[in-house]
Amino acid sequence: MKDEAITRSWLANADAWTDIVRSDGIESRRLGTNAAVVSVIAGLAPDTLLDVGCGEGWLCRALSGRGVACTGIDASPRLLAAAREAGGGDFELIDYATLADGNAVSGPFDVIACNFALLGEDIVPLLAALRRRLSPRGRLVVHTVHPWQACGDGDYADGWRSESFAAFGAGRFKEAMPWFFRTLSRWVADLGEAGWVVESLREPPDPNTGRPLSLLVVAAPRAA
Ligand SMILES: C[S@@+](CC[C@H](N)C(=O)[O-])C[C@H]1O[C@@H](n2cnc3c(N)ncnc32)[C@H](O)[C@@H]1O
Numbered sequence: 001m002k003d004e005a006i007t008r009s010w011l012a013n014a015d016a017w018t019d020i021v022r023s024d025g026i027e028s029r030r031l032g033t034n035a036a037v038v039s040v041i042a043g044l045a046p047d048t049l050l051d052v053g054c055g056e057g058w059l060c061r062a063l064s065g066r067g068v069a070c071t072g073i074d075a076s077p078r079l080l081a082a083a084r085e086a087g088g089g090d091f092e093l094i095d096y097a098t099l100a101d102g103n104a105v106s107g108p109f110d111v112i113a114c115n116f117a118l119l120g121e122d123i124v125p126l127l128a129a130l131r132r133r134l135s136p137r138g139r140l141v142v143h144t145v146h147p148w149q150a151c152g153d154g155d156y157a158d159g160w161r162s163e164s165f166a167a168f169g170a171g172r173f174k175e176a177m178p179w180f181f182r183t184l185s186r187w188v189a190d191l192g193e194a195g196w197v198v199e200s201l202r203e204p205p206d207p208n209t210g211r212p213l214s215l216l217v218v219a220a221p222r223a224a
Helices: 002-012 014-022 027-043 058-064 077-086 096-101 124-131 184-193
Strands: 048-052 069-074 090-093 109-115 134-144 159-163 177-181 196-202 215-221
Touching (some): 002 014, 014 077, 027 134, 048 124, 058 069, 069 077, 096 124, 124 184, 184 215
Parallel strands (some): 048 069, 069 090
Antiparallel strands (some): 159 177, 196 215
16 A cells, blocks of 8 residues: 555656756765775776666666666656666666566676665565576665664654655645655665575765765675
8 A cells, every 4th residue: 555655746747857867956966975886896997787766767877878778777767767868777667666567678797786665565576586686796785864864853763654745745646655664673674574695885975064975785685
């Protein structure tokens, strides 16, 4: 139910999201998260990238500009159309359940990135399936809200929350989005259950406050 509400929100909010990303309207992205994820991925020197939940495609555009062959997948036809129009990769309409189930994308990929795109509770089947799309030197890059910042005044406990997008302007986004808040230990546990070992963690800082803007995880497949 919640997963359906997530994908529904990205149908309703596709145009508002495209506008805000392309106008550089998200402060944390301006302050450092975009640069951080591009730098981490570029540092892995991939020839190929799979961008899971690619949205309007900015990450593929940034990496294709550095010579990486990019594939983006997303469940929102409108976001995918915006991505295709702007170019920078092959963009395919595939949802996570389909990706987890079969061979919807071929690969293999040197980097598989999930940039603020793992929003549901049960992410283990998807993460496990992504291992099978990885090249021998491949890595998974998961970029997400920093749990200690995103927790706000709520309990520091795994659970569903709701994003109204009000911070981006009243009435701009049409539908609130449920999202599953994960503690740091839950992130590591879910990655481990899916067969990944955390290789490094980065916490890009807000240059004004020094507080972390996000959590950036690089994971390697656990040796058989
Ligand atoms: C916060 S946006 C991030 C988009 C993009 N990665 C970026 O950095 O701008 C989350 C994206 O995940 C996609 N998404 C969420 N759940 C999905 C699902 N079950 N299958 C495919 N895409 C999904 C949404 O359509 C949306 O584009």
